[in-house]
Amino acid sequence: MSRIKKDKPRIGISACLLGQPVRYNRGQTHQKWLTRELSRHVDFIPFCPEMEMGLGVPREEMHLYLRNDGSVGIKTKRTEKDMTHLVEENYQKIHDKLLTSMPDGLILMRKSPSCAPSDVVAMGEDQKIKFTSGLFAEKLMQDFPHLPIIDSGKIQNEELREIFLKKVWAHFRFENLEPKISQLQDFHKRYKFVLLEHHQIKMRQLGDLAANRNNEQIHKIFEDYKSLFFTTLSMPPKTGNRIDSMAHILGFIKKDLSSTDKIYMAELLNNFKMGKLPYQVPLHIIKFLIHKYDIEYLKDHYIFSPALPS
Numbered sequence: 001m002s003r004i005k006k007d008k009p010r011i012g013i014s015a016c017l018l019g020q021p022v023r024y025n026r027g028q029t030h031q032k033w034l035t036r037e038l039s040r041h042v043d044f045i046p047f048c049p050e051m052e053m054g055l056g057v058p059r060e061e062m063h064l065y066l067r068n069d070g071s072v073g074i075k076t077k078r079t080e081k082d083m084t085h086l087v088e089e090n091y092q093k094i095h096d097k098l099l100t101s102m103p104d105g106l107i108l109m110r111k112s113p114s115c116a117p118s119d120v121v122a123m124g125e126d127q128k129i130k131f132t133s134g135l136f137a138e139k140l141m142q143d144f145p146h147l148p149i150i151d152s153g154k155i156q157n158e159e160l161r162e163i164f165l166k167k168v169w170a171h172f173r174f175e176n177l178e179p180k181i182s183q184l185q186d187f188h189k190r191y192k193f194v195l196l197e198h199h200q201i202k203m204r205q206l207g208d209l210a211a212n213r214n215n216e217q218i219h220k221i222f223e224d225y226k227s228l229f230f231t232t233l234s235m236p237p238k239t240g241n242r243i244d245s246m247a248h249i250l251g252f253i254k255k256d257l258s259s260t261d262k263i264y265m266a267e268l269l270n271n272f273k274m275g276k277l278p279y280q281v282p283l284h285i286i287k288f289l290i291h292k293y294d295i296e297y298l299k300d301h302y303i304f305s306p307a308l309p310s
């Protein structure tokens, strides 16, 4: 278990998204939100697979193609030169750069035959189509299975962006834990209500792992916990689970609430259930009540942390 202390999360990113002129036509696809806002909270690790392949700029545009055996290769669009071997030969450089930097997430250029994590079209000679990942992205996803990943299109959707950032911060916090069972138990306690929103049974299984009743080796506990934790966070939160989670939290302050307050909170939760209120509204009010009634046990729970620290 190699853990390094980091001040802030690190995100591996397709270099063209930061404005670096590395696209085939010397262009870039700068997303200003990344450099103006997100860069204040994270460190970026930029990389460009096609530059690592030694192709330089400008270069001929490439696309994926489907072979007769169902595998996917990459070739230049105009001259139809097969470049798949260059992926094999150069992937390791990007892999090692990321491994050394220990990223907490990846933001990858959509639709790129090298970088996109999904939805790239590979066409066969018989016009058969397969939707797949860019060739470098596919390898990265295999080698870093628990790393949160999003593409440059999805990150513009506020809800998907929040889910991605929530996972990035969880990864950062997990990797910053010291290899002690007490640290894992505290981590689990603070993520309990987040996990409850995603999957109730898995939240309990994670609690059992963190309890380490069988006295397993710390390395194994951390690996097993990490795998199940990020699998659980990848499951979309359900409205019913979110209501259960908030009702559970309200249980800690019910003795402080007047009967009018209780009716009001029940109405809020019901309105959220019916889709009349966004999730953040009841959650913010519960956070306010926890601070008002000074419920120490709940103040540091990550369910109340914003997607980006203020």
Ligand code: SF4
Pocket: 014, 015, 016, 017, 022, 023, 024, 047, 048, 049, 050, 051, 109, 112, 114, 115
């Ligand atoms: S999409 Fe990937 S390979 Fe293409 S220019 Fe951007 S970083 Fe380079």
